[in-house]
Amino acid sequence: MLLMNNGGLMTSTILQTTKRSAAAVVVGLACAITLTAGAKAATQVSGAIAQGFKADSANGEIVPGSLVSAKAGDPHGVQLATNDPSSHLIGVADKNPLVVISTSEKEVQVVIGGTTNVLVSDINGTVRAGDKIAASPINGVGMKATTDSQVIGMAQTDFDSSKADTQTVTDKKGKNHTVRIGYLPLQVGIALYRAPSSDFVPPFIQNIANSVAGRPVSLIRLLVCSVLLLIGLVTAVVLVYGAVRSAMTSLGRNPLAAGAIRKSMYQIVGVALTVLGCSLVACYVILSV
Numbered sequence: 001m002l003l004m005n006n007g008g009l010m011t012s013t014i015l016q017t018t019k020r021s022a023a024a025v026v027v028g029l030a031c032a033i034t035l036t037a038g039a040k041a042a043t044q045v046s047g048a049i050a051q052g053f054k055a056d057s058a059n060g061e062i063v064p065g066s067l068v069s070a071k072a073g074d075p076h077g078v079q080l081a082t083n084d085p086s087s088h089l090i091g092v093a094d095k096n097p098l099v100v101i102s103t104s105e106k107e108v109q110v111v112i113g114g115t116t117n118v119l120v121s122d123i124n125g126t127v128r129a130g131d132k133i134a135a136s137p138i139n140g141v142g143m144k145a146t147t148d149s150q151v152i153g154m155a156q157t158d159f160d161s162s163k164a165d166t167q168t169v170t171d172k173k174g175k176n177h178t179v180r181i182g183y184l185p186l187q188v189g190i191a192l193y194r195a196p197s198s199d200f201v202p203p204f205i206q207n208i209a210n211s212v213a214g215r216p217v218s219l220i221r222l223l224v225c226s227v228l229l230l231i232g233l234v235t236a237v238v239l240v241y242g243a244v245r246s247a248m249t250s251l252g253r254n255p256l257a258a259g260a261i262r263k264s265m266y267q268i269v270g271v272a273l274t275v276l277g278c279s280l281v282a283c284y285v286i287l288s289v
Contacts, residue, residue: 048114048188050094052102053078059139062108064095065119065183066140067152078110080140081152087135089152089190092118111188118142118152118186120159123169123179124216127159132193133186138169141181146216148207151193156185213287225283232279236272243268 055062056071059080069087071077078090091110094117100109120127123136124143132151136143145151164182171177195206209217209225247261 048094048097048111048116049099050091050097050101050109050111052100052104052107053090053110055079055108062093062140063119064093065117066093067118067135067142068093068108068110068140069135078108081135082139083135083137083149085149087150089135089150091190092116092152092186092188113188115156115185115187117183119181120144120155120184121167121179121181122159122161122164123177126161127155127184129155129157131155134193137171138167138179138181142186145193145195147195147210149193151191153186153188153190156187159184209287212284217287221286225286228279228282228286232276236276239268239272239275 053068054071054074054077056074056077056079059082062068062078062080067081068078068090069081070090071079081087081089091112094109094111097109097111097116098114102109118133119140120133120142121136121138122143123138124146127133127144131154132145133142133153133155134145134149134151135141142152159180159182161180161182164180166178166180169177169179195203205222206217209222243265247265250257250261
């Protein structure tokens with residue numbers, strides 16, 4: 001059913017709805033909060049086109065402004081979006097869109113095109129006009145996109161933190177973080193976002209570091225890790241090379257000492273691997289802390 005809301009004028013036309021395929025959704029969140037119906041959603045009619053979906057509250061209640069993703073195994077179902085890579089964004093839940101394509105009045109209205117208000121947080125930095133919005137670790141709430149990911153659309157204004165609610169969330173390591181959550185207008189347009197590449201760091205290295213840390217990694221941290229890895233690798237190579245060269249010389253002079261030389265080689269290789277392992281652990285700590 002197509003419903004048009006314009007100054008109280010309601011018309012309806014029967015439409016054939018288009019089936020949507022749903023991607024598999026894996027729940028693996030760093031932190032989560034529950035958004036209630038008392039959220040400060042805008043009540044005015046938005047200039048957006050929405051489609052009706054069956055709401056699944058497994059990840060929390062879907063309120064206006066929530067980012068929603070496809071529910072696995074149900075082409076007509078949606079749930080609160082997460083930042084899991086397998087999550088497939090569908091749109092933004094809305095209460096009063098301009099046009100609704102729906103087969104039932106009980107379905108949740110999801111904006112798939114146009115401008116609407118969306119819930120965002122400053123968990124990944126303050127959102128500015130023109131920033132791309134991706135799903136955050138908080139169910140149904142967006143954040144500024146800084147790495148390669150699927151985005152829901154583009155922010156139309158700066159995020160006003162003075163009008164936002166302050167929430168305390170706990171990450172998977174048990175640490176508490178204070179974030180601000182509020183609304184801002186968004187131009188809905190689901191797409192794949194490619195983060196700008198650095199002039200100093202190749203994109204694949206930046207992506208690897210971000211994946212290890214679970215968040216964007218600064219250039220300084222990357223440089224420190226690169227130096228540590230280089231020192232560890234050079235040290236290991238020098239130790240092994242020196243041991244091999246010394247072993248070959250010793251064997252030439254005294255073939256009967258092969259057993260002792262082999263034992264010494266094992267010890268030096270073990271030291272080299274330990275040095276390299278310590279460098280890797282130190283880099284992981286620097287990236288993740």
